Amino acid sequence: MTNTNSALHGEVFYPAAEVAQGARVPDWEALAQRAAADLEGFWAAEARELEWYAPWEQVLDESQKPFFKWFTGAKVNIVHNCLDRYQAGATRNKTALLWEGEKGDVREFSYATLHREVCRFANVLKGLGVAKGDRVTIYMGRVPEIIVAMLACAKLGAIHSVVYGGFSVDSLAGRIADSESRVAITCDGACLNGKIVELKKIMDEALTRCPLVEKLIVVKRTGADVPVVAGRDVWYHEAMSAPAISDECATEVMDAEDPLFILYTSGTTGKPKAIVHTHGGYMVGIYTTLKYVFDLQPEDRFWCAADPGWITGHSYIVYSPLLNGTTNFMYEGAPAYPQPDRWWSLIEKYRLSIYYTAPTAIRGLMRFGEDWPAKHDLSSLRLLGTVGEPINPEAWKWYHRVIGHERCPIMDTWWQTETGMFMITPTPALPLKPGSGTRPFFGQQAEIVDDEGKVVPDGDEGNLVLLRPWPAMLRTVYKDPERYVRQYWGRFPGKYLTGDSAKRDVDGYYWIIGRVDDVIKVSGYRLGTAEIESALVSHPAVAEAAAIGLPHEIKGIGIHAFVILRQGFTASPGLSAELIEHVGAHMGKIARPETVTIVDKLPKTRSGKIMRRVLKARAQGLPEGDLSTLED
Numbered sequence: 001m002t003n004t005n006s007a008l009h010g011e012v013f014y015p016a017a018e019v020a021q022g023a024r025v026p027d028w029e030a031l032a033q034r035a036a037a038d039l040e041g042f043w044a045a046e047a048r049e050l051e052w053y054a055p056w057e058q059v060l061d062e063s064q065k066p067f068f069k070w071f072t073g074a075k076v077n078i079v080h081n082c083l084d085r086y087q088a089g090a091t092r093n094k095t096a097l098l099w100e101g102e103k104g105d106v107r108e109f110s111y112a113t114l115h116r117e118v119c120r121f122a123n124v125l126k127g128l129g130v131a132k133g134d135r136v137t138i139y140m141g142r143v144p145e146i147i148v149a150m151l152a153c154a155k156l157g158a159i160h161s162v163v164y165g166g167f168s169v170d171s172l173a174g175r176i177a178d179s180e181s182r183v184a185i186t187c188d189g190a191c192l193n194g195k196i197v198e199l200k201k202i203m204d205e206a207l208t209r210c211p212l213v214e215k216l217i218v219v220k221r222t223g224a225d226v227p228v229v230a231g232r233d234v235w236y237h238e239a240m241s242a243p244a245i246s247d248e249c250a251t252e253v254m255d256a257e258d259p260l261f262i263l264y265t266s267g268t269t270g271k272p273k274a275i276v277h278t279h280g281g282y283m284v285g286i287y288t289t290l291k292y293v294f295d296l297q298p299e300d301r302f303w304c305a306a307d308p309g310w311i312t313g314h315s316y317i318v319y320s321p322l323l324n325g326t327t328n329f330m331y332e333g334a335p336a337y338p339q340p341d342r343w344w345s346l347i348e349k350y351r352l353s354i355y356y357t358a359p360t361a362i363r364g365l366m367r368f369g370e371d372w373p374a375k376h377d378l379s380s381l382r383l384l385g386t387v388g389e390p391i392n393p394e395a396w397k398w399y400h401r402v403i404g405h406e407r408c409p410i411m412d413t414w415w416q417t418e419t420g421m422f423m424i425t426p427t428p429a430l431p432l433k434p435g436s437g438t439r440p441f442f443g444q445q446a447e448i449v450d451d452e453g454k455v456v457p458d459g460d461e462g463n464l465v466l467l468r469p470w471p472a473m474l475r476t477v478y479k480d481p482e483r484y485v486r487q488y489w490g491r492f493p494g495k496y497l498t499g500d501s502a503k504r505d506v507d508g509y510y511w512i513i514g515r516v517d518d519v520i521k522v523s524g525y526r527l528g529t530a531e532i533e534s535a536l537v538s539h540p541a542v543a544e545a546a547a548i549g550l551p552h553e554i555k556g557i558g559i560h561a562f563v564i565l566r567q568g569f570t571a572s573p574g575l576s577a578e579l580i581e582h583v584g585a586h587m588g589k590i591a592r593p594e595t596v597t598i599v600d601k602l603p604k605t606r607s608g609k610i611m612r613r614v615l616k617a618r619a620q621g622l623p624e625g626d627l628s629t630l631e632d
């Protein structure tokens with residue numbers, strides 16, 4: 001890539017000719033125009049690359065918008081396209097999943113062996129009474145069995161609800177209860193940073209508050225001595241080796257619009273909401289985006305270093321690599337354990353060609369210096385990717401130079417749990433600007449609008465909205481369709497509200513600035529201020545709490561909390577430290593505030609709403625803005 005700025009404005013990295021030509025989209029503008037002119041035609045052509053039990057009557061049904069429907073009338077199951085359809089052909093023997101544990105143990109699954117494992121586990125679930133439409137909560141580490149569990153649910157038409165293994169008791173219990181799962185799946189523990197995360201213990205505690213759960217399947221990973229609840233707990237390995245369990249299991253025929261999974265994410269209120277995704281449209285959206293954006297070729301070895309527990313993992317670890325017949329790599333552990341070059345050593349060892357991670361990980365690894373990556377042969381890499389939060393140009397350039405050797409373009413993919421798939425993203429043929437996700441994906445259009453909904457001039461900051469429906473779009477908020485309409489379509493009628501602020505430059509490139517609602521992205525993890533505040537208030541010493549995000553060198557944003565104590569408690573550094581631990585124990589480590597400051601008063605509006613914006617400005621020594629609604 002050369003670094004000139006002839007045609008486009010600002011600092012631009014043009015793709016090398018061989019990258020642009022090798023890409024599946026050599027002419028970006030032409031495909032973008034075709035998709036814009038015929039949205040349904042574009043997506044129908046992509047959908048035809050996959051197999052359907054019965055064809056659709058309509059590609060896009062807008063008659064009940066914003067409850068959009070895709071591929072209506074079609075019969076399908078995503079697992080048929082991930083696994084079943086390969087069993088008769090050559091892909092059967094191709095490696096589907098390469099896995100390495102933190103201890104260095106290695107496992108490999110072909111498309112045939114993964115299929116067999118999924119069939120067997122689907123039969124285990126069936127034996128426990130799991131059927132189409134049932135919700136199953138999955139709370140596991142990064143082991144192959146989490147992929148097997150998700151696919152087995154989908155095969156039966158059951159709806160999986162994966163809770164990230166970094167969450168703790170409160171978050172887990174709330175999500176299990178809301179989903180009304182009767183079956184849950186966990187591990188005895190997870191191996192991370194040389195330690196064991198006691199998943200089973202956290203699950204046991206959560207289940208004391210979730211009486212609906214009848215069966216808990218436990219994968220043995222760590223071998224730790226965990227208590228077994230008679231009549232409720234089932235060991236995965238025992239159930240899987242039962243003589244009655246068959247290698248065959250019919251895949252449930254689903255309507256394209258039937259739910260595939262729910263995934264809880266943080267929003268403006270304290271109650272996490274579950275986003276609903278479907279078998280048909282979601283499948284087509286994630287298949288197409290990965291194929292084009294990462295230019296998938298048959299010999300690629302793809303590594304998305306996220307966790308299956310987030311949407312990134314659902315779409316681009318579990319489902320889309322299989323839909324594309326790709327060889328997928330998954331690593332169990334943390335990036336810098338036992339040494340800061342663990343990740344680089346994996347790229348070298350497995351000759352990985354595409355590597356997709358988050359800015360926080362890049363910044364964290366940057367800190368250890370260039371010698372660590374330099375020790376490894378990274379020449380197998382062809383493309384890089386980033387996701388989760390804005391990437392600062394400095395980190396982008398380090399990633400490009402030190403990891404990509406100025407040879408690999410970086411795909412900065414902007415999307416959300418709700419969008420299911422990449423929405424603003426380059427393909428390898430597009431010139432790149434460090435820090436920008438470039439332009440909307442084929443068939444999409446975005447706008448930056450002010451608070452009245454008026455489009456702002458290029459270069460001005462405003463609300464990022466999306467204008468066209470897309471197949472992997474969320475269908476609703478689980479059990480709360482009103483919230484779906486209000487939250488995403490209520491503010492600017494006809495336009496999808498992303499909750500992000502952004503700018504568009506004169507070249508039509510988008511620059512994400514950050515969330516405009518009460519959501520904080522900590523190391524790319526999405527957390528609600530209200531959830532953190534309610535964890536703080538659950539401590540006996542705390543009367544009121546407010547949480548804000550402030551810039552953090554590695555995490556992007558760090559959490560800072562302000563609390564008012566109840567009578568009888570006095571401020572001390574010890575109490576602040578205890579409150580930090582308290583949030584960690586209830587929600588998970590990722591939600592732990594950097595600081596908890598004890599105050600006498602919080603800035604509030606006359607109607608009693610905490611003005612986080614004022615706290616934020618004060619903490620940063622910035623002007624406090626309009627204070628006319630402040631109480632006193």
Ligand code: WT7
Pocket residue numbers: 265311312386387388389390391412413414415416417418437498499500512514515521524525526
């Ligand atoms: C929010 C969605 C979708 C995968 C992981 C996050 C931020 C995501 C980028 C990016 C700048 C980004 C946005 C968005 N975000 N990708 N490439 N550049 N910001 O999913 O947890 O639902 O969070 O993550 O703020 O709204 P999520």
